[in-house]
Amino acid sequence: MFTRFILFISILLIAGFSTSAQEGSSSPYSFLGLGTKAFRGTVENRSMGGLATFSDSIHLNLRNPAAYSDLQLTAFSAGVTANSTKLKTNTTSTDINYFTLDYISIGLPFNNLGVGFGVKPRSAVGYELEESSQTSISRFEGRGGLNTVYFSVGFEPIKNLRLGGTANYNFGDIENKAIIFRNQVQFASREINFTDIKGFSFDIGALYDVKLSNKITLKSSVRYETESSLDVSRRRELSTIQQGQNGAENVVNQINVDPVDTEIDLPEMYAFGLGLGQDRKWFVGLEYENYTAGDFSELGFNFGSEVVQKEASTFKFGGFYIPRYNDPVSYFKRIVYRAGIRYEESGLQYRGEDINEFGISFGLGLPAGRVFTNANIGVEYFERGTTSNNLIQENFISVFMSFSFNDKWFIKSKYN
Template structure:
């Protein structure tokens, strides 16, 4: 791909940035609490491997969960990711189905110094809020109350990452990396309380909005060891590769502005008449807490044949404040494992199916949210394919396909169980963009 096509592609990407930042990426009722549903902030290969990333180091796949891995990028790499989320919610009495497609990632990476310094920048959702439900309950004083609740928005993340690597000896290396992240976005909450048994009673309409814009940093490191062996001719070759990685995301109170407008009205929720303004807060400075996060992981692979990887991550959200008395915020822990197999990567004259990357993954986590003192646990199982496309000139395109089935919450003590199926498509192009070609 020549530089003009590359620049055209980048311009198209900038035009759809507004769509990325404005899209709804969840319909979960649990996105009402805290900062919403926390997105994995990873790419299509990670998705199909259960979300593992900290010990992965690839020359053809972008991995910002551990920015140290960026040093391995040897060609300019573009990736666009697309998700479709199907969600079933069940409280034991009734169920509801929703779905929504969205852009999950948009990124580019390129080598600065081959195998020593790589750089990447991109955009993706970091947290998601999206719910719309009606609840009817009995108040001991006023009787029947209808609560209409809507919310949307969340945080997006624009990142700029750098990864560096240095050789320890001929078979091992150490790498470090840093991501500079700019978080931005709007979270909107809309609640109406309609008192059905009060003929002339005043109903309540409460609108809240938080606009966040601030930066944060995370860091990564990787140690990689190549295990050598001699072939039948006595030549030394790379047999296996072990990679250990760690990451830390620094705690940060993100600067934000808060608006609240609470009014009373009479009549129905749709055609009521506004009476009085009870609360009017305009552009009040506040902060949104993002806690310290730590993670470790490893991978062990036979290059271009098979790979196994494991990740562990933890963060403490107990300092997050909230106004709902039934909700508390906790320390969260997650574990993920993934396996990849490529039957015969380099056999272009053989079956195409032998060059496909077959992937499977598992993940489990306890959420940072507890409802009625019950932890909101989540698990998922993933399957995926890495489909290499025909090479054109210096271009190496790939399509990654992934599917995940999982559950969140449980039908206990008034909670709602959510079952979900996530479909993921990642389009990857590896090419020598912006590099001058040599002619004889």
Template sequence: MYKKINYITAVLVLLASISVNAQITSQSPYSRFGIGNLMGSPLPQFRAMGGVSTAINKPTGYNNINVQNPASYGGIRLTTIDVGLAGSIVNLSRGSDKSSSFNGTLSHLTIAMPITKKSAMSFGVMPYSQVGYDFAEKGTISSGSNTGNPATQNVSNIYTGEGGLTKAYIGYGYQIGDHLRIGGNVEYLFGNIIQDRRVEFEDPVAMATRLRNENSIGGVNFSYGIQYDIKLNSKTSLNFGYSGSSANDINSTRSYVASKYRIGSETDGTGNTTVESIDSLKSGKSSLRVPLTHNFGIALQRDNKWVIGADFRMGSWSKFSLNKVNQGLEDSYGVSVGGQITPDITSINSYFKRVDYRFGLSYDKSYIKLADKDVKEMALSFGLGLPLANALTTRAFYKVNFTTEIGKRGTMQANALQENFINLRLGFTLNDMWFRRFKFD
């Protein structure tokens, strides 16, 4: 037992260090706004159902870690580990301009273990938001000349950004009686958001300018939840759930540098040489205001057979501020519907009857508004939960969860930007009974 604990601990520490230190990358111009593209808390098995998770406890006897609603921890009866990978194919379109990119990363590492017969704790690391973009807007500027003819010059505004926030959490859930569960998470949000804007002229004599803004963020936030199920008969139940996160100020350290440079040198990573620093601010203490969010869910469940449900979510992002400045974001909301079916969880002759088949739809109005138009996101999702054979001498159970999300963000109307994406997620889940005492007669 001690060898197993030491081995697992070493693996988890290694994976945690990879998750924390790896550079999360994406290619989404929309991640320029706010704190980037929000990643959400559902693991792959819930994302396959469109993100439906707020009211979900255990559709089958298998334990899942539902970080979206910490009240669900109260139903965990086995030590559970969930590790996953994520990849994204993004196609950007704006008029006749098109581009494609692929990015991948370790997506999450979560662990849960029972504390008593009706309670459990969970902890882990996962991305909270992602920032990654690199695009340019070309135009011309003009100034009056002595001859009376306007002098025009081509100019490029180049925007780049990288980074994002990571969430490390620890939570506890408790079941009260047979139908009610409550729980909460203490979360530490941390990371760096680096944003650059460069103005470059076609005239090689003209000096270009660069504005670099970096925010190093780290602070505590809280989330909480409650679930209640009503038994319709011995195997069917109607489940209700609510979860939310508190509005809170998180510490931020801001560094700001404005400089002039000449194009074409190879003395730094951008191929440019800084000639003069115009203005700078380093170690400026500030804060990031995380808004209040709410999630409501309902699910109808047939134990070990199927579950269908819906989630509604909303966030007060119009109150979001960074460096004590309101960022002009909009309140967000979204809805998801989806479900899971397992044809015959006890089947011996057919493996595919023991597989979980999942599907879902989601719609979100994001916190971004451009040219008086809301930026919306729609996605279709589906996935499989593939059980793996367990050793006869152990009580361990394994499952591989594979999810595909196909969707779009934005619109092609009025020459706006549209993102078409395919998100691929792979999760590996282990259920095992640890720390049990053996009795001998």
């Protein structure tokens, strides 16, 4: 068991550096604040429209820490996504493909208590924009994002009521660059903003089941994230540059602005979920999330009065079906079939247009290897934004996959 634990910690450290280095977004709308949302749940959650109301004894639910108290076996899970994106305006379109590591997590059961820890991305920045006028050309680029290392605890104080909490350490860096070329001017102006962010945030959750009949159970969930302050260290480089071959930026003159230390506040979030199901057979549920309006003005880089950050909300509906979980003959009857839809009001308004999302997803849970080990695969098509008012619409096809390894790590030795 100790060897397995050391192996997992090593993987976790590698994953922390990997998520920091990866380009987790290609969205032009990631220019605002901390970027676009990078974590939407496990593959199981995402295959059901992001639904986080359901929990069981072998799968991790990283959205609600109360679910750790349901674990009966040690669960190790990692998820990845392949993204294919079409960015289109009224006149042109561009295709972009990229790959992301979504999470690496472990859950450990101890009687009615469960704990979990891991690493996951929180937000992602990755954009390249250009605006032209008769007198100038402006180019904007950004990269980086925010990642999270977390520790969760879930327990069951009374039968059918589970409570849990998570402590998150958030860290990351964001780089924003703007270059302006003016007609009849020999050199271009360049500004680069380097932003380092770190700090703690916290969330709590609850799950409660009510038996309506011998087969049917009503499941409910509540989640809450506190408004949390993160430390921000920000510095700027102001330069005049000359465009070289292959897009090289040759610095003619540069001024380094003294670093500024400040804070930003992560928005408060609450969520409610409700669903009906039969154990190991089927489940259908819906969930609502609400985020207060974010204020990222202290980051020192945005697009001025054209950008408005409002309250955000998400509606989710989804579920699963298992023909016969323990069928001794048919493999296909043991497969978990999942589906869901979601509608997200992102809270971002740009040039008077709301930048919202709509997605539909499907997935399979595939038994693999040992009795409770499983592979999960899902696909989601979703749209973000609009082509109105000279904006960009994004059409995504995301294929995501995870492996969940389940075993007993803590077995008391017995001697005859």
